[in-house]
Amino acid sequence: MIVVRFDLDLAQAPLTATIAAVAAAVALHTVIGHQQFLYRGRYGFGTFEEVKAVSTTVLCVVLVLFSIDLALPSRPLPLSAALVGGPVALVAMFGVRYVRRLQFERRLRPNAPQATPVLLFGAGTAGQRLLRSLVGDPNSDYLPVGLIDDDPRKRHLRVGGVAVKGTRNDIGKVLASTGARTVIFSVGNVDASIIREVRRSTLEGGASFKVVPSFSELLGGTVSASDVRDVNIADLLGRHQVDTDMDSIGGYLKGKRVLVTGAGGSIGSELCRQLHRFEPAELMMLDRDESALHAVQLSIHGRAVLDSPELILADLRDGEAIAAIFADRRPQVVFHAAALKHVSLLENHPGEAVKSNIWGTQTVLEAAAEVGVERFVNISTDKAANPCNVLGFSKRVTERLTSYAAMTADGTFLSVRFGNVLGSRGSVLTAFAAQIAAGGPVTVTDPLVTRYFMTVQEAVQLVIQAAAIGRDGEALVLEMGQPVPIAQVAKQMVEQADTPVEIVYTGLKPGEKLHEDLFGDGEEDVRPLHQLISHVVVPPLHPYEAKIVDPYADSARVVKEIAALCQRDSLHPEPVVITAPQHIARQGGPANLPHEASMTPSPNGV
Secondary structure, eight states: OHHHHTTTOTTTSOHHHHHHHHHHHHHHHHHHHHHTTTTTTOSOTTOHHHHHHHHHHHHHHHHHHHHHHHHOTTOOSOTHHHHHHHHHHHHHHHHHHHHHHHHHHHHHSOOTTTSEEEEEEOOSHHHHHHHHHHHTOTTOSEEEEEEEOOOGGGTTOEETTEEEEEOGGGHHHHHHHHOOOEEEEOOSSOOHHHHHHHHHHHHHTTOEEEEOOOHHHHSSOOOOGGGOEEOOHHHHHOOOOOOOOHHHHHHHHTTSEEEEETTTSHHHHHHHHHHHTTOOSEEEEEESOHHHHHHHHHHHHSOOOSOSTTEEEOOTTOHHHHHHHHHHHOOSEEEEOOOOOOHHHHHHOHHHHIIIIIHHHHHHHHHHHHHTOSEEEEEOOGGGSSOOSHHHHHHHHHHHHHHHHHHHSSSEEEEEEOOEEETOTTOHHHHHHHHHHTTOOEEESOTTOEEOEEEHHHHHHHHHHHHHHOOTTEEEEEOOOSOEEHHHHHHHHHHTSSSOOOEEEOOOOTTOOSBOOSSOTTOOOOOSSBTTEEEEEOOOOOHHHHHTOOTTSOHHHHHHHHHHHHHOOOSSOOOOEEEOOHHHHHTTOOSEEETTSOOOOOOOOO
């Protein structure tokens, strides 16, 4: 800079002062840079942290040299030397570091001859994270060669040296021009129709199709090469963005004693996994299935020693045991997910629905009320809306019993209602998958039958959110999107089979509806607090009404009695002394029970 300042005239330039200034700058830069940890391995090459440290160091050097030059009466160098030389030096240092970063990143890129060239559909947050993960892993099986995105604002975008090459309409052309053999769908949450369209275009272009999980599956929102997987039916049916209020959830879960019944089931186990993230003081997992408890503990901790107090082996039909557990462990928040749920099986054994779903729920309700829980969440189902089968009747009764507990106990007691959970044990998807694996046929009840579907991760996120905002006695209905034709589900699963599989229609079974309802007659879709959660009022039911149902009577009578409970308006029947039904006497109950007596069901001792 000094030589340039004097028009390249070395005779006029103060070379001695310049050399002294350069030496001083080097010494100052070394000392200040050391204090900034610039040369002690703290920062990666070309990172924002290193840029900040280099900029701070250069600025300090410039200020010191400028101050010294200004203070000396002889003014050995022009004042502009430090002010102009600093930025020039800064640009040079940035350039060197940028080159070193490029060399470092080039060494990390996957081996081109061995890695599969891929296109990433989606240049948003998930896509960019995945791309950087792929190009930064020398052992990656995938080498990104292009991006596809429908957003016109990303038309000229380049990420990690990889350019956006078109929209979904250009997939076939881009596959041909880049030689990509796989398309990875890297959009976290999107309408299912887009996934199906992109998959169809990919397969038509002769490439394979893979996806990254939705954010609700990833929980933390991070995505890497290890998350890339084959498409499943849940992807093709749809992904729902769940807007979770983490602050409100943390307020009622963090540091609390939380108990989950049915912890080994599909909903219960996912509840436990997600609740664990909110750092409860204690997470108690209760189930009567020891193998299921083993599996859920393994999924949470990566080990399952089965000797920790977080696992509770107990049956809701054992009223005394449940009461003792609540009295000893004193949970503050309860998620009641335990239930019998198979429609056809319960149609043949309605008494079991009474003993497990209805009486079991009342057992937990009374135990929770006795210890004064802060919040009780009863997991219900869309089949409780305008019920027409034993499962629906029994779950509607549990909603009403929970509403009664809300009137009579401290704390908040509410229900959460949603439809079918994709991939849960015994769901239509697992049945279809088993039929396809066996070579078919795939059996569908009716070509017009529809159901609501939601992934287990999405459903549980909304259950936890609903519990945070729900009010006493309500049933909160989760947004399930549009009902999906079961025939369409079967067709999409059959299309992914290796060999042709026939679809056979068998007709609706007893207790099955053609279309499910999320709201019963007279219930309104009101969403005052969350766009995906509706609040409906549930009329309470006195527990005695449920207690006197005889589960040992013939099936038709049991169904008739629990169906009547769904319509009964009476909260407090007139107190009369009656002879205990035979089933109560069989359990060792008192000979006479007034209506206002304690209603703790104890359906064990069958």
